[in-house]
Amino acid sequence: MKKVLVVLSEYGFWGEELVGPLEVFDQHGYEAVFMTPTGKRPHALPPSMEAGFFDPPLRKVVTDEYYASKTREIDAGPRLENPINLSTWFPERPYFSSDEFSHKMETYYNTRAECWKELEAYDALLMVGGSGPLIDMVNNQRLHDVILGFRSLDKLIIAECYAVTCLAFAREWDDRKSIIQGKHVTGHAVEYDYKDGTGFLNTDLNMGPPPYPLEYILRDATAPTGQYHGGVGRTTSTILDYPFLTGRSTQDSRLVGETAVQVLEHGLRRYGW
Structure with a gap:
């Protein structure tokens, strides 16, 4: 049985971006194991549970009745209860100014290596998008280390929408080079960004854009030999440049799951470019 580690924000994930790939994984008998940054139960963003939700920049409905219903079902059900707590699993890298920094860094690297061994139980990593990841996933050093661990094990790393930023910021401390340098990826295009209304669960904050x-x-992280693919105007934009599988937005969700199966079952290494 294939096993996928699924990372969800505690500040809201987009329902279809979980349901789409998860349904595919379920159909193929894969086990999905859920994780959040501090172990709190995750919940879907309200617009992703609202059938008929109209997306301002796209000028069309992006939440249909099927995915709204399925999102409400998983949001209210028991499946997302008791996720893995990332903050108690992977170590925190010490501050440079900490006392006995060199010893603490040695402990950090040794502990991280042990955590990486535990990742051998998984076949793929999925990071679900939405606005929530902006707060607790994108600049999460522990999550960066999870990504680096999957990369070191040469295992599939999947990111959707704004969670793709995690790939750009996941870097080893010593060289600090982008792990997607020279790679082909997709992600939310500027044309599709909100001008207002970027909100989050558990807060009244509206960031505007x-x-x-x-x-x-x-674009900067993949340069000079890689490429960002926005696919603006096209229904989907799903890019596989192994080990990275990225989906631009909600409409890519099921395709992301189907492409992941092609990777895990048939060794696919390139798709979409």
């Missing part, structure tokens, strides 16, 4: 344009980050 997203705090950064993901497209620009990905």
Whole structure:
């Protein structure tokens, strides 16, 4: 049985971006194990449970009745209860100014190596998008180390929408080079970014537009020999440049799951470019 580690934000994930790949994994008998940054139960963003939700930049409905219903079902059900607590699993890297920094770094690397051994039980990593990841996933050093662990094991790493930023920021401490340098990826295009209304669960904060344009980050991170693919105007934009599988937005969700199965079952290494 294949086993997938699924990372969800505690500040809201987009329902279809979980349901789409999860349904595919379930159909193939894969086991999905859920994890959040501090072990709190995750919940879907309200617009992703609202059938008929109209997306302002796309000028169309992006939440249909099927995915709204399925999202409400998983949001209210028991499946997401008791996720793995990332903060108690992977170690925190010490501050440079800490006392006995060199010894603490040695402990950090040794502990991380032991955690990486535990990742051998998984076949793939999935990071689900939505606005929530902006708060507790994108600049999460422990999650960066999970990504680096899957990369060191040459295992599939999947990211959707704004969670793709995690790939751009996951870097080893010693060289600090982008792990997607020279790679082909997709992610939320500037044309599809909100001008207002970027909100989160568990807070009344409305950031207006997203705090950064993901497209620009990905263009810089993949340069000079890689490429960002926005696929603006096209229904889907799903890019596989192994070990990275990235989906632009909600409409890619099921395709992301189907492509992941092709990787895990048939050794697919390139798709979408």
